[in-house]
Amino acid sequence: MYTAKAGTQPVWDEKGKILATVQYTYYTRDNITDLARRPLLISFNGGPGSASVWMELAYTGPKLLHIDDEGYPLQPYGVKDNPYSILDVADIIYVNPINTGYSRILDEKADRATFFGTNADIRYLAEWLNTFVTRHNRWSSPKYLIGESYGTTRVSGLALELQNAQWMYLNGVMLVSPTDLGISRDGAIEKALRLPYFAATAWYHKKLSADLQSRSLESLLEEVEKYTLDIFLPAVARGYSLPKADRERIVQQVAAYSALPIAVVEQNNLDISTSLFWKELRRGDGYTIGRLDSRYLGIDMREAGERPDYNAELTSWLHSFTPAINHYFWNDLGYRTDVKYNMFGPVHPWDRSDDRTGLSLRQAMAANPYLHLMVQSGYFDGATDYFNAKYNMWQMDPSGKLASRMRFKAYKSGHMMYLRKDDLIQATNDIRQFINETLPKDNQAAKYE
Structure with a gap:
């Protein structure tokens, strides 16, 4: 009582x-x-x-x-x-x-x-x-x-x-x-630290390649966190000085972990904003995903664009x-x-x-x-x-x-x-x-x- x-x-x-x-x-x-x-x-x-x-x-x-x-x-x-x-x-x-x-x-x-x-x-x-x-x-x-x-x-x-x-x-x-x-986490730190969240959300929506999707979430994120700190963060910090071959490998790996198209990662210079991710991950299915909880789905007026029209989770x-x-x-x-x-x-x-x-x-x-x-x-x-x-x-x-x-x-x-x-x-x-x-x-x- x-x-x-x-x-x-x-x-x-x-x-x-x-x-x-x-x-x-x-x-x-x-x-x-x-x-x-x-x-x-x-x-x-x-x-x-x-x-x-x-x-x-x-x-x-x-x-x-x-x-x-x-x-x-x-x-x-x-x-x-x-x-x-x-x-x-x-x-x-x-x-x-x-x-x-x-x-x-x-x-x-x-x-x-x-x-x-x-x-x-x-x-x-x-x-x-x-x-x-x-x-x-x-x-x-x-x-x-x-x-x-x-x-x-x-x-x-x-x-x-x-x-x-x-x-x-x-x-x-x-x-x-x-x-x-x-x-403070401006610059390369801010850009790089998003990757484990991208991977977790892609895993939830079953958008990863078969080998990654079959992993437990915890096992996958342990790998992505290590990659983020040891490889991705230094690469982002290098900017245009990063050798071309290294850049190509990292673009491909970031695309694999985030389930985003290689072209999207490349065109954004490895700097994927969260708003673009919410719009892009399920664009092909006609949905956006939520900001505060990316399990939630939204429907925009246009599939084109770089950010969702509204926060699907908050309205729910x-x-x-x-x-x-x-x-x-x-x-x-x-x-x-x-x-x-x-x-x-x-x-x-x-x-x-x-x-x-x-x-x-x-x-x-x-x-x-x-x-x-x-x-x-x-x-x-x-x-x-x-x-x-x-x-x-x-x-x-x-x-x-x-x-x-x-x-x-x-x-x-x-x-x-x-x-x-x-x-x-x-x-x-x-x-x-x-x-x-x-x-x-x-x-x-x-x-x-």
């Missing part, structure tokens, strides 16, 4: 004036007597400008979206009990930053820059969380942050901001489909999530309001300058021996792909001194890997295991030996 509370909590300025209100849903397991041993999971989604609906109704919470086993919409819309919820191991708060969900700016004169920027977002939410933890008597609880997509930028920055500005220390951070976390998700969250708040939670639930809210312009969130997370981990990291990625996510997520970890901690406190999990799905039932089961088990394994044992001191 559990208790669900949907509520709001203000955001104040330094003089105590209310500027805005942040809406949240707080789930607590009943009959817990020792909060000092009961973990609290603080959950954010991304955008920026996206509500927390996605993980609340389809991943960790006690209710589960009515969709099929692969994640596609079903009618009637709504939710059912989630037998895989991680409420057995942690209480959860889902937070909707300003202008997402039911959260809104209340003071018309409030400076939007207070809320809409990488570092501003982190600062006000850290203050907000301090108040929430105090009001709900959770200071003694082990604390975890989980963020999805841009939410990974948010929680990576929050790990250090909570620690340095609020003196609140964490046990774990979970990054679901992480962004670049402010870690909004189809099922939007009626479900509105019905859930009104009927199940009894949260009655005429304020529109913003699946995506107006938060632009968003100040992305001075994004050092990946390095902030590393610093928080270095300063807190209790703090662990888990990354979860879908092989078929073309927006925040799994190989770039690995690259984040390598560059956050190039010395490898924190590697024993980092773990990486991948799934045969996309950006929201939990929409696929098999991956929901595995991913929630991975969270459960992560929390259980990162809770300190009795009398285990936070220190380096």
Whole structure:
């Protein structure tokens, strides 16, 4: 049994004036007597400008979206009990930053820059969380942050901001489909790191040659990752200085791994954009593939062109999530309001300058021996792909001194890997295991030996 509370909590300025209100849903397991041993999971989604609906109704919470086993919409819309919820191991708060969900700016004169920027977002939410933890008597609880997509930028920055500005220390951070976390990858790196995602997606759509297609996905990607780092990346860096014979061999191999025509790889000088890949892979079948989850198919007005007309996966998700969250708040939670639930809210312009969130997370981990990291990625996510997520970890901690406190999990799905039932089961088990394994044992001191 559990208790669900949907509520709001203000955001104040330094003089105590209310500027805005942040809406949240707080789930607590009943009959817990020792909060000092009961973990609290603080959950954010991304955008920026996206509500927390996605993980609340389809991943960790006690209710589960009515969709099929692969994640596609079903009618009637709504939710059912989630037998895989991680409420057995942690209480959860889902937070909707300003202008997402039911959260809104209340003071018309409030400076939007207070809320809409990488570092501003982190600062006000850290203050907000301090108040929430105090009001709900959770200071003694082990604390975890989980963020999805841009939410990974948010929680990576929050790990250090909570620690340095609020003196609140964490046990774990979970990054679901992480962004670049402010870690630069321009030029050859950016171009080369896409190849493993291309290969994974081509494998899913059965577009590879027979010898590659017959391989397990994991075996194939191990080969493609090695090729990417050892051969493809140096070749891209060489540019026109790459010998002609070498260039021809690499064009052919990239075409083989990506299932794209040799001419397309050649004409683009080994620099295949993701948007072109989404348009090209199934062009001959009359379909495009999804950005955030490339298992999804779309239909464009014209088969010609270099990018799809729309995001096939996002329209599918909004189809099922939007009626479900509105019905859930009104009927199940009894949260009655005429304020529109913003699946995506107006938060632009968003100040992305001075994004050092990946390095902030590393610093928080270095300063807190209790703090662990888990990354979860879908092989078929073309927006925040799994190989770039690995690259984040390598560059956050190039010395490898924190590697024993980092773990990486991948799934045969996309950006929201939990929409696929098999991956929901595995991913929630991975969270459960992560929390259980990162809770300190009795009398285990936070220190380096």
